[in-house]
Amino acid sequence: MPEQTHTIGDVTSSNLLPRIPSPLAHSSSSALQWPALREHIAGHTFSPLGRAWLLALEPSADLGWIEDQQKRTDEMRLFLTRGGSFDFHGLMDPTALLEKARIDGSALEALEIRDLLEVVERVAAWRNLLHDSPSESQRSWPGIAALSAPLLQYDLSGLLRLLRGKIEADGSLSDDASPELRRLRRAMERQHRAIEESLRKALRSFSEGGSTQDELITVRGERFVIPVKAEFKRRVPGVIHGSSSSGQTVFVEPLETIEQNNELVRLLDEEQSEIHRILVAMTRALAAEATPIHLGTCILAEVEAHWARARFALDLDCVRPSFDTPDARSIPSGIAGVLDEPAKQGLSLKGARHPLLELRMRRDHRARQTEAGDDLTPASGPTPLTLALEPEARQLIISGPNTGGKTVALKTTGLLALMAQAGVPVPASEAVFPLFTGIYADIGDAQSIESNLSSFSAHIVNVNRIAAEATGDSLVLLDELGSATDPEEGAALAVAIAGHFLRVHAWCCITTHLTSLKVYAANHAGVLNAAVGFNQETLTPTYELRLGVPGASAGLNIASRLGLAPEILAEARAQMTTQTADIGAFLDQLHEQLAAAGTEREALRRKEQEVARERSRLETEGRAEQKQRTRELEKKLNTLIDDFTYQLKETVKAIDDKKVAQKIARDSDLRMSRLRREFSEQFNSTVVAHTTGADRNDPAAMPHQPKGIKVGDLVKLKSLGRQARVDRLVDGKVFEVSIGPMKMRASIEDIGEVEHIKVVTPLEAARRRGGVTVSTVSGDADYMPSEINVIGRTADEAQQEVERFVDRAFLAGLPRIRIVHGTGMGILRRTLREFLKGHPHVTTVTEPPQNQGGQGATEVELRQ
The missing domain is CATH 3.40.50.300 (P-loop containing nucleotide triphosphate hydrolases)
Known part of the structure; x- marks a missing residue:
């Protein structure tokens, strides 16, 4: 996609697909299997938009466009080989939603806003990736940086602050969407409890005479009712709101709860009005940023296409033509x-x-290989x-x-x-x-x-x-x-x-x-x-x-x-004619001569390989001799340190003051232990650097330095001996890390170990809605989820699912889990919490803060 300035009037879905200048005349693409290859490369994408971009790709006769495409793919390939990563999941065509958002007074659905918000998250993340280190971007991938340059003039952080965290995974608005919505929902919860208490009193009084079907409170048409046997419906004063399918039960709203239900309905109406107002405001905010959203989507579509082509090139060991x-x-x-x-x-x-x-x-x-059970033979x-x-x-x-x-x-x-x-x-x-x-x-x-x-x-x-x-x-x-x-x-x-x-x-x-x-x-x-x-x-x-x-x-x-x-x-x-036979014989003789020349070339190649093997053998022997000398030198140095330690202890013993001697002995032991450890590390690093060539500034010979560190990873700091989390990449050799509330900068030389952390994206969490979702997972191995969502289940179903989940989590050694059950009438919340408090694997059951779910979730500490 050529660089250009987009205006809001330019928001069309066609802008998201590649523009091919001077398209190549090729009426034979099917015969040459170009569509099939394009389909395979598109399989390396993560989003439907990136896939559509690649499936619309066609050859061009414009050399400038071709060179730009090849250059950017080459840069992305280098980015991947260096361990670079970016999440393209959730990238979709926002054109229709942005057009709808631009209509005055319109309100997008909450799920539509969430989908657009995910696009905004991707665009902002890509913009920040280039904005945080512009000089590094210009040096590492100038072509990609030039493609993305128009996006740098926009800042979507304000839009993200306004929208982020206000829409739940199920598409509902969170309590944090506005203070008024939080007030209304608190009032509704209080009204729920009042109605429930009133209905329970009515149930107790009516159940003594055998009028009620069972002690159950239910909802009919947003009204809280109790089930009553049909033959006793006249004994319960109130309003009937329907009957069961068998006709044996009618649902009655007692007179004493009618006013309470009316108040609850009024609060529900006010809640819906507030939700609509919030959605209109969110829609208006998205419409105001339609230009950078659409521009960023266009850029990311092509960037992902380069990403897919780079992965294909790495897979088949391709070259830039x-x-x-x-x-x-x-x-x-x-x-x-x-x-x-x-x-x-x-x-x-x-x-x-x-x-x-x-x-x-x-x-x-x-x-x-699968049929034969053999995985060692390389493919030809x-x-x-x-x-x-x-x-x-x-x-x-x-x-x-x-x-x-x-x-x-x-x-x-x-x-x-x-x-x-x-x-x-x-x-x-x-x-x-x-x-x-x-x-x-x-x-x-x-x-x-x-x-x-x-x-x-x-x-x-x-x-x-x-x-x-x-x-x-x-x-x-x-x-x-x-x-x-x-x-x-x-x-x-x-x-x-x-x-x-x-x-x-x-x-x-x-x-x-x-x-x-x-x-x-x-x-x-x-x-x-x-x-x-x-x-x-x-x-x-x-x-x-x-x-x-x-x-x-x-x-x-x-x-x-x-x-x-x-x-x-x-x-x-x-x-066959004589001439044809002679031609055939001549060609056979010629190919025999060529085969003989090929045999000679193969013999020369084998001799070269023998010379290379002999050279490798000599180098190996030299390295073995060097290792032996290194061990001898290390032994001598350790002997010198031991002698010095012995002399130091003898000197301490000669001191008359025992307290002073003990203190000096203790301090000297600690100091000698630290010096011995530091000396050993420095000695080993020096030997490795000299052996590999790292001390001669060979960039490919530094195996002791960790590779592929990214934001979110856990690193072990040598200087403190503690683990810290990477918050930001300052440059290739300096990282901003945090240990609890303390933040600092650490160089790559201070990092000893790296634990890579994979973060589950909002899109992945949404796809697992209603089932098990995960917040984070270490590495790429299989993992045990730490969160379960039982919204929409009955109390019995939810308890059974949670019981199985707790057992699995306990066996997996998880320290804590999180259960999302929603607010509603609070039946699920109470049922599950009472069950969990008596569970043998559970130590504590707590309610998270409002910004982390509040009454809609429960956090559980498991026994270790």
């Missing part, structure tokens, strides 16, 4: 030499792999592709046996070109592409029954369209050109079509079995032959692409391997 442009080729060779980087040329792929093929091979390997990926075309030789004719990988080479080249121009890193060790304005492919069986086209006709229609659109900046991929028709006519047509694309000067890769095309490539400047490998001994393909030589189709050899009758093969060989 380079682009060969006329400007790059115009660099003089002398200057390129000075820059220690040769001028880029044409289309070059080294170690390229088809991403979807590699992912499928990984899945198959895992499935086989597709054979890497190496390919090179220069501006003066843009056409490649690939030949060779069936199942040899010709089509895979075409698809890999085309798909990686689409990925590169869509801003996605490519799975290769090195990749250089021209800047294509169009990518076209004719791959596979294009037969169309609906269009009444045969395979050959469909191919011709497709090739004709490509020929009409392709230019010198296009990539054309043609599979089995000239097939599906008479061989002689197909060969002539294939040569003519290849010649057309040669004259157009398009970048072109063609696979074929036709000898005419192989001869065409040998006789025309600007055309290269290439062959997929084939093992003549085992008669199996090797899937390697060899540039500069044509390949033999080896159809007769493959037929022989598959068991075709010898007499049929002999007759087939007799039908």
Whole structure:
């Protein structure tokens, strides 16, 4: 998404999707499996908005946009490798809600406000991440910082203070939403208790005569009533508010509680009015900040898309591709030499792999391991592709046996070109592409029954369209050109079509079995032959692409391997012309020579590995000798310290004053113990630093320093010997920490241990509403929840769930748990608290402060 200034009138959902400048003409994305790859990359996102952004991603012919996308993804990849993290959960399209909020006097629902608040939380967190360390952001990820720069002029902290903590997980407003709402709810609670007491008195008086069904108070139409047997309904003075489904029970509101119920209904009306007023105020506050909310959502959608692409790149070991442009080729060779980087040329792929093929091979390997119970064998990926075309030789004719990988080479080249121009890193060790304005492919069986086209006709229609659109900046991929028709006519047509694309000067890769095309490539400047490998001994393909030589189709050899009758093969060989046989024999001899050269290269590689192993052995022996010397030196130093300690004690014994001697002895023991510990730590650190190279400022050789510290983690401070919580990252080496109410700054050298803490987001808590929710959990391991929500349960159901939960928590060793039961009439609260006070695993039962739930929750201390 290009940087721009958004106005409130610009709030549309279309702004949240990527804008692709100069979209690439690629009518072959399905044939090259671009939609399937895009779907896979989108699986690395966390929010529906980030997923939608990636699914709308398309390649572009705008080099500036491509480079920006690649640069930002590269920066995000570096951020991830350094242990960076950000929570994108809850990010959604706020357009419709913001438009609704802008209507004068409108009120969003509480759940809608909560959803928008979660978006605001994400936007504010991202803005603060960049705002707190702008110089570090410019240095670490300038592209991401430039993308996010428009957001820095807005501050959403005031909006968060206004809205945060006022909406409960179930969508209701908390008592803290306003003082008036708190007053009304307190009054309602008092009225509840008065009505309940009055009804209990009535129940006791009526139950003596057998009029009531049971001692139960219930609610009908917001009125508190008691159940009365139908035959005794005239004995209970009051208003009947309905009957049970069986008709045996009627629900009566006694006369003495009518006024009390009227007062409660009035309070309920006032509460609803206050709730509506609060929602209107919240809606108005959100509408006032619609511009930064929408702008931040646009930015975070693209940031998450870069996050997903970076995770994909790490998973498949991808690289950032380079682009060969006329400007790059115009660099003089002398200057390129000075820059220690040769001028880029044409289309070059080294170690390229088809991403979807590699992912499928990984899945198959895992499935086989699961069946066999083996998890030690590493997965084998597709054979890497190496390919090179220069501006003066843009056409490649690939030949060779069936199942040899010709089509895979075409698809890999085309798909990686689409990925590169869509801003996605490519799975290769090195990749250089021209800047294509169009990518076209004719791959596979294009037969169309609906269009009444045969395979050959469909191919011709497709090739004709490509020929009409392709230019010198296009990539054309043609599979089995000239097939599906008479061989002689197909060969002539294939040569003519290849010649057309040669004259157009398009970048072109063609696979074929036709000898005419192989001869065409040998006789025309600007055309290269290439062959997929084939093992003549085992008669199996090797899937390697060899540039500069044509390949033999080896159809007769493959037929022989598959068991075709010898007499049929002999007759087939007799039908071949002398010229065809000679060409085949020449190609077989040429590939044998290439195989011999490959064997020699493999022998050289093995010798290099032996030399490397010998070097490693010598280094290991040197390290062992160094360790021995270190132990001897440490032993001598410890002996010196022990001698000094002995002499110190003897000196203390010579002092006549026993009290002074005892004090000096005690102080000296403590001081010697501390000095010995500090000396040991410093000695070990010095040895490690010298061994790894850290004392020579090698940044990759500092294993004793903790990595990946983030806000919320618990760290052990060496200087105090106590654990502290990280509140803020000042910079990469200084952290603001707190120990209880005390706050301080600590350097990374003072941090000995790190306990990573994972915080459950509001969205995750909302998803667990009605069940078990968790506040925090240490690490990434399985955890026992510390909170249960029983709102909406009957008293018996809630007691059963809480009883099971307490047993599990006690067995898990939790020190305390929290039970959320809501306020309501207070039946759940009283039932559960009475039950908990008599539970053998419970020590104390307390009510949390109002800002932490008040009467709507109960905190329980468990026995240890």
